[in-house]
Amino acid sequence: xxxxLNGKFSGVVTGAAKGKCWEELAGDVSAASGVMRSVEELKKxxxxxxxxxxxxxVQEKKSLGMTGGGEMVEGVTSSQQRVIAMMGEVCxxxxxxxxxxxxxxxxxxxxx
Numbered sequence: 001x002x003x004x005l006n007g008k009f010s011g012v013v014t015g016a017a018k019g020k021c022w023e024e025l026a027g028d029v030s031a032a033s034g035v036m037r038s039v040e041e042l043k044k045x046x047x048x049x050x051x052x053x054x055x056x057x058v059q060e061k062k063s064l065g066m067t068g069g070g071e072m073v074e075g076v077t078s079s080q081q082r083v084i085a086m087m088g089e090v091c092x093x094x095x096x097x098x099x100x101x102x103x104x105x106x107x108x109x110x111x112x
Contacts, residue, residue, distance in 0.1 A: 001021055001024075001025070002086055004017060004018060004021050005018060005021055005022070005025075006087075019039075022039045022042065022043065023039060025039075025042060026038060026039050026041075026042050029042060049079075049080075049083050050083060050087060050091075052080065052083075053076065053080035053081075053083040053084050053087070054084075054091065056074070056075070056076045056077070056080050057076050057080070057084060059073050059074075060073055060075050060076055
């Protein structure tokens, strides 16, 4: 189900298939929680969960390189770890061996 929801559109992954999957998920969540949730509410919640997990993971990673003296950064929670596992580490860590454009020097309109 997660592969379908996160997959790129193709002959197999269509808007209709994704819509049906979100509808089924909304029904399952509503049944389990006893509170009716719309597809839009679920999409928003999932987006917020992913964003929060990424933010916490980045903050934790930044804090590992600090020398101390500042505020202690709260680590990634167990629920955020599950969200990251569902998204894949690449969403947080980036592509292994990739180039970080933020680290390149910009001079005369060209990257060096």
